[in-house]
Amino acid sequence: MKDGVNGVALAVFIFFFVAVTVMGFLASRWRRSDNEQTLDEWGLGGRSFGTWVTWFLLGGDLYTAYTFVAVPAAIYAAGAAGFFAVPYTILVYPLIFTFLPRLWSVSHKHGYVTTSDFVRGRFGSKGLSLAVAVTGILATMPYIALQLVGIQAVLDVMGVGGGEDTNWFVKDLPLLIAFGVLAAYTYSSGLRAPALIAFVKDTLIYIVIAVAIIYIPIKLGGFDEIFAKAGEAYNQTNPATGAPRGALAPGEAGQWTYATLALGSALALFMYPHSITATLSSRSREVIRRNTTILPLYSLMLGLLALLGFMAIAAGIKVENGQLAIPQLFETMFPDWFAGVAFAAIGIGALVPAAIMSIAAANLFTRNIYKDFIKPDATPAQETKVSKLVSLLVKVGALAFVLTMDKTVAINFQLLGGIWILQTFPALVGGLFTRWFHRWALLGGWAVGMLYGTVAAYGVASPTQKHFGGSSKEIPGIGEIGYIGLTAFVLNVVVTVVLTFVLRAVNAPDGIDETSAEDYTADAGDKGVQVELPPATAGAGH
Amino acid sequence: MSETPDAPRAPEEEPPVVTPVRVVIALCLIAPFVAMLWVGSYAKIDPTFIGIPFFYWYQMLWVLISTALTMTAYTLWNRDQRARKAARQSARKTQNGGASA
Numbered sequence: 001m002k003d004g005v006n007g008v009a010l011a012v013f014i015f016f017f018v019a020v021t022v023m024g025f026l027a028s029r030w031r032r033s034d035n036e037q038t039l040d041e042w043g044l045g046g047r048s049f050g051t052w053v054t055w056f057l058l059g060g061d062l063y064t065a066y067t068f069v070a071v072p073a074a075i076y077a078a079g080a081a082g083f084f085a086v087p088y089t090i091l092v093y094p095l096i097f098t099f100l101p102r103l104w105s106v107s108h109k110h111g112y113v114t115t116s117d118f119v120r121g122r123f124g125s126k127g128l129s130l131a132v133a134v135t136g137i138l139a140t141m142p143y144i145a146l147q148l149v150g151i152q153a154v155l156d157v158m159g160v161g162g163g164e165d166t167n168w169f170v171k172d173l174p175l176l177i178a179f180g181v182l183a184a185y186t187y188s189s190g191l192r193a194p195a196l197i198a199f200v201k202d203t204l205i206y207i208v209i210a211v212a213i214i215y216i217p218i219k220l221g222g223f224d225e226i227f228a229k230a231g232e233a234y235n236q237t238n239p240a241t242g243a244p245r246g247a248l249a250p251g252e253a254g255q256w257t258y259a260t261l262a263l264g265s266a267l268a269l270f271m272y273p274h275s276i277t278a279t280l281s282s283r284s285r286e287v288i289r290r291n292t293t294i295l296p297l298y299s300l301m302l303g304l305l306a307l308l309g310f311m312a313i314a315a316g317i318k319v320e321n322g323q324l325a326i327p328q329l330f331e332t333m334f335p336d337w338f339a340g341v342a343f344a345a346i347g348i349g350a351l352v353p354a355a356i357m358s359i360a361a362a363n364l365f366t367r368n369i370y371k372d373f374i375k376p377d378a379t380p381a382q383e384t385k386v387s388k389l390v391s392l393l394v395k396v397g398a399l400a401f402v403l404t405m406d407k408t409v410a411i412n413f414q415l416l417g418g419i420w421i422l423q424t425f426p427a428l429v430g431g432l433f434t435r436w437f438h439r440w441a442l443l444g445g446w447a448v449g450m451l452y453g454t455v456a457a458y459g460v461a462s463p464t465q466k467h468f469g470g471s472s473k474e475i476p477g478i479g480e481i482g483y484i485g486l487t488a489f490v491l492n493v494v495v496t497v498v499l500t501f502v503l504r505a506v507n508a509p510d511g512i513d514e515t516s517a518e519d520y521t522a523d524a525g526d527k528g529v530q531v532e533l534p535p536a537t538a539g540a541g542h
Numbered sequence: 543m544s545e546t547p548d549a550p551r552a553p554e555e556e557p558p559v560v561t562p563v564r565v566v567i568a569l570c571l572i573a574p575f576v577a578m579l580w581v582g583s584y585a586k587i588d589p590t591f592i593g594i595p596f597f598y599w600y601q602m603l604w605v606l607i608s609t610a611l612t613m614t615a616y617t618l619w620n621r622d623q624r625a626r627k628a629a630r631q632s633a634r635k636t637q638n639g640g641a642s643a
């Protein structure tokens with residue numbers, strides 16, 4: 001891989017990249033409406049997306065380039081444990097089937113753009129809404145940074161990443177260009193750009209997976225051969241830990257970890273601001289429910305993709321950095337031009353979520369920090385302007401993160417981000433179903449969960465890292481190894497419930513709830529629910 | 543809210559919150575959790591399918607099963623909601639009719 005630039009692959013990669021860039025800029029004309037200068041338009045695509053656009057958008061959003069690189073990389077490194085991504089994405093859909101439509105309804109009725117908007121409206125607490133907003137922004141930033149890590153992996157394998165001795169500017173130039181382009185079209189087109197590009201991304205990914213899952217096993221002598229070789233490799237002792245490298249099926253001890261990781265990640269996924277952004281941009285409640293029945297197609301793809309990790313082992317790919325295993329596998333197995341297509345799929349796969357994530361983080365900042373605390377009388381045009389600028393800042397921040405710090409820092413933060421974002425679940429999903437929780441109790445539970453999660457994750461050591469060595473740790477009281485995020489979440493819920501009892505007993509003042517029971521089931525066409533909302537101030541006027 | 547609530551509903555017109563159909567919907571949504579979180583039930587290599595260990599193909603099979611279950615839940619839920627809406631509307635009509643008579 002350090003043997004120079006792969007010209008053909010690079011040319012194909014650049015071709016696709018230029019094509020989506022043009023699409024990104026043209027996207028602003030797609031389904032354009034009259035009130036362009038509102039946050040609903042820029043940040044939610046006018047809330048007009050139907051089933052298929054939403055499907056592509058959500059798929060493009062949730063299954064990121066990093067996922068494509070990291071899931072097979074985890075399998076490559078340790079075997080079965082990395083496959084938890086599949087049960088995780090299976091569990092997501094029955095879960096969101098129950099609560100997302102309610103969030104959609106109440107958000108459309110009151111003009112909420114972010115989850116924090118809802119929390120503020122439901123509990124009448126700016127503090128709680130600020131906590132949710134800050135958690136969302138903190139959890140999203142490293143996620144954006146990881147998308148860059150995904151692009152970097154591809155560039156490295158194509159030979160344009162430069163060696164250790166190249167000047168840093170030359171080395172990072174391709175990444176800087178990619179990000180400059182991304183920033184520019186997000187700025188000008190908003191959510192419409194990633195929505196349109198998601199079509200290209202998913203088509204490419206599906207083609208690549210379909211080809212890889214048939215072509216590579218044929219070249220490697222079938223799945224029997226692949227798993228036999230992988231099994232052998234896992235049985236070899238890892239000199240760093242003195243234990244086998246991994247296993248083809250999780251042992252007794254690993255099962256709790258596997259299950260808690262799957263459940264915890266499933267609960268966390270739709271707490272991320274970018275998933276909510278994609279959800280709220282859909283046209284109706286029906287679109288969301290219908291999507292929960294077709295989104296699992298992506299899980300199937302993810303499962304097939306995970307199998308590539310075994311193929312990398314069987315193909316004898318040896319890389320220091322596991323992230324490079326899959327790009328390297330593609331380069332070794334595919335003809336150059338198709339490797340280029342595969343790399344383009346990963347590269348574009350990074351741009352779509354990075355754009356949506358930065359929009360989501362920007363919306364949070366604008367609505368729940370800028371408007372609530374800095375400039376309460378901001379006009380819709382000002383809101384949009386601030387959002388656009390913040391989306392730029394967020395991306396520059398992520399870029400600085402990746403360029404100045406070690407990659408492992410981004411990965412550690414993303415791991416922490418997952419633990420953190422899960423702590424907003426009681427306020428958001430709890431709030432969608434009941435008003436019983438007290439706002440201060442929710443804030444208390446959130447703080448305890450955040451603190452426990454951070455401290456616990458800090459204390460996990462691995463053979464290569466002293467801190468943040470992993471995301472699982474012994475569950476206090478049970479003694480099994482489990483996902484820290486889920487333990488923190490349980491703690492969070494317990495604290496919230498206990499505090500609510502206490503606060504209700506002492507008659508602590510309750511916030512004002514601006515929503516009513518029927519808001520949660522309203523659908524497009526009902527009274528008070530407009531498909532295209534007027535300026536995004538509807539909720540803030542209260 | 544500006545919206546005026548519906549005419550006072552006669553409680554006996556509203557079907558109960560828990561109905562057999564809704565239990566089925568709940569089961570459809572809960573089943574994947576039971577199946578996937580019970581890792582011990584599928585953490586094994588055999589039987590393999592075209593060379594893929596049980597652990598992997600079983601979970602991928604569950605992608606399809608859970609999709610089918612969610613679709614079932616979706617269809618049943620829509621039918622349930624439509625039926626309730628229709629029941630409410632006819633109830634309202636009778637009430638209005640009664641008032642004007």
